[in-house]
Amino acid sequence: MIEEMHMFAAIVEQSSMNKAAALLNLSQPALSRKIAKLEQDIGSQLFRRIGKRLELTPIGQMTYEYALELRQLHRRYLQKVADYESAGRTSITIGASLTTLQTTLPDFIKALNGSHPEFDIKAVTGKTHEIVTYVREGKADIGIVASRIEDAQLHCVPLFEDHLLLVLPKSMVVTDKGMLGIQDLNGLPILLFSKGTWYRMLTDELFAKYNLQPDVRMEIDSFEAIVRLQHTCRAATLLPQSYVREQLLADNDLTVIPIRELAETKRTTSLIHADPAALHPAVRLWIEELAARSKS
Numbered sequence: 001m002i003e004e005m006h007m008f009a010a011i012v013e014q015s016s017m018n019k020a021a022a023l024l025n026l027s028q029p030a031l032s033r034k035i036a037k038l039e040q041d042i043g044s045q046l047f048r049r050i051g052k053r054l055e056l057t058p059i060g061q062m063t064y065e066y067a068l069e070l071r072q073l074h075r076r077y078l079q080k081v082a083d084y085e086s087a088g089r090t091s092i093t094i095g096a097s098l099t100t101l102q103t104t105l106p107d108f109i110k111a112l113n114g115s116h117p118e119f120d121i122k123a124v125t126g127k128t129h130e131i132v133t134y135v136r137e138g139k140a141d142i143g144i145v146a147s148r149i150e151d152a153q154l155h156c157v158p159l160f161e162d163h164l165l166l167v168l169p170k171s172m173v174v175t176d177k178g179m180l181g182i183q184d185l186n187g188l189p190i191l192l193f194s195k196g197t198w199y200r201m202l203t204d205e206l207f208a209k210y211n212l213q214p215d216v217r218m219e220i221d222s223f224e225a226i227v228r229l230q231h232t233c234r235a236a237t238l239l240p241q242s243y244v245r246e247q248l249l250a251d252n253d254l255t256v257i258p259i260r261e262l263a264e265t266k267r268t269t270s271l272i273h274a275d276p277a278a279l280h281p282a283v284r285l286w287i288e289e290l291a292a293r294s295k296s
Contacts, residue, residue, distance in 0.1 A: 001038065001041055002070060002074070003034075004034050004035070004037060004038035004041075005038070005063075005067040005070055006067070006070075006071070007020070007026075007031060007034050007035065007038075008035060008038055008063065008064070008067055009064060009067040009071065010023055010024055011031070011035065011054070012056065012060075012064050012067075015054070016054075017031060017032065017054065035047075042059070042063065044057070045057050045059070045060070046059060046060035047060055080281060080285065090116075090118055090119050090120065090282050090283065091119075092120070092121055092122070092141050092142070092280070092283055093122045093123070093124060093139070093140045093141050093142075094108075094109070094121060094123050094124075094140060094141070094142055094143070094144060095123070095124050095125070095126065095130075095131040095134040095135055095139075095140035095142070095143040095144070096123055096124075096125050096131065096145075097127060097128045097131050097143075097144070097146055097197065097198065098125060098126070098127065098196075098197050098221065099146050099193075099197050099198060099199045099240065100145060100146055100269060101125050102222070102223045102224070102243065103146075103162075103223070103240050103242040103243040104144055104146075104159075104242055104269055105123065105144060108144060109121055109123075112286070115289075116282065116286055118282065119282070124139065124140055127196060127197065128145045128146070128147060128197075128198055131143040131144075131145050131272075132145070132149055132151060132154070132272065135154060135272050135273060135274055136151070136154060136274060138274065138278075141273065141279060141280075141283060142271055142272065142283070142287070143271070143272040143273070144159075144270075144271055144272075145198075145269070145270055145272060146162065146198045146199065146240075146268075146269050146270075147198055147267060147268065147269075147270065148268050148270055149270060149272050151272075153274060154272050154273065155272065155273050155274070155276065156270050156271075156272050157270060157271040157272070157273075157287065157290060157291045158269075158270050159268075159269050159270055159271055159290065160242070160268070160269055161266050161267070161268050161269075162240045162241050162242045162266070162267050162268075162269055163240070163263055163264070163265045163266045163267070164202065164203065164206065164238045164239070164240065164241070164262045164265045165238065165239055165240075165241050165244055165256050165262060166180065166236060166237075166238060166256065166258075166262060167227075167230075167236065167237050167238070167249070167254050167255070167256055167257075168230065168236035168237070168255065168257060169230050169231050169234065169253060169254055169255075170253050170254065170255050171253070172234055172235075172236065180257050180259055181260075181261075182210050182212070182259055182260075182262075183210065183212070185207075185210075185212050185214050185259075186212055186213055186214065187213070187214065187215055188214045188236055189214075189215045189217050189233065189234060189235040189236065190214040190215060190216055190217065190235055190237060190238070191216075191217055191218050191219075191226045191229060191230065191235045191236075191237045192216055192218070192219050192220075192237070192238070193219070193220065193221065193223070193226070194219050194220060194221040195219065198267060199240060202265055202267060203238055205265075206238075206261075210261065217233050217235045218233065218235075223239060223243055226239075227239075227248065227252050227254070230252070230254065231252075231253070238262075242269070244256065271287065271290060
């Protein structure tokens with residue numbers, strides 16, 4: 001139908017079937033057959049013939065406006081293709097905070113490679129404020145941080161919400177009630193992430209809010225190490241929901257105990273970037289796709 005729309009627009013703009021046929025390098029009968037097919041597909045007449053003059057019907061006018069939109073869309077598509085071809089492979093540097101490095105970034109890069117194999121991906125890590133600085137100074141094209149960023153120089157695209165989960169070894173009997181309340185964390189042997197990340201700050205805020213004093217056995221800067229040490233230390237831990245996978249629980253003989261108050265420890269993981277005009281067109285298009293997906 002796109003081809004017929006192009007021909008239909010040419011007839012309208014030339015105000016003549018014969019002139020449009022010459023412009024399109026077609027015979028007049030062949031062009032007439034194309035328009036007849038378009039009318040058949042739409043289910044409505046596009047022209048009225050008044051003497052020797054063609055006049056658009058109301059449906060014809062709407063169809064012409066639609067044909068113009070299609071033309072613009074096609075031009076934008078061709079321009080994007082040209083941008084891709086002229087640039088070749090695209091190098092993109094992603095800044096990730098320590099927590100997102102272990103939770104979000106692996107899946108993020110996998111999805112990015114799947115949808116845009118032409119990207120050469122590099123990563124730099126640091127604390128959230130460091131990633132914000134990297135993006136602001138152009139040392140990273142985009143940043144993935146576990147928070148919303150309010151910065152006049154940056155654009156922030158919310159991706160998803162995360163919260164804490166209580167994870168413990170299946171063999172560790174902590175209650176016969178089947179469920180725990182937030183106060184049951186008092187005195188509970190627990191492994192925590194090292195201080196300085198949003199995740200640890202969120203954990204400390206939780207303890208302060210409910211006046212909790214768990215039995216902290218270790219503070220480690222690796223979720224993987226925490227999970228592996230849980231059985232050895234017979235200790236629980238608090239992990240971001242984005243890190244916890246069914247396979248991870250099964251492989252390490254762990255379980256999640258629901259606690260209502262933990263579902264309220266929400267933090268938004270966001271993508272940040274500077275001036276969109278400074279980004280490669282392919283990167284800009286991909287960010288637009290992510291933004292649209294996060295709203296759906």
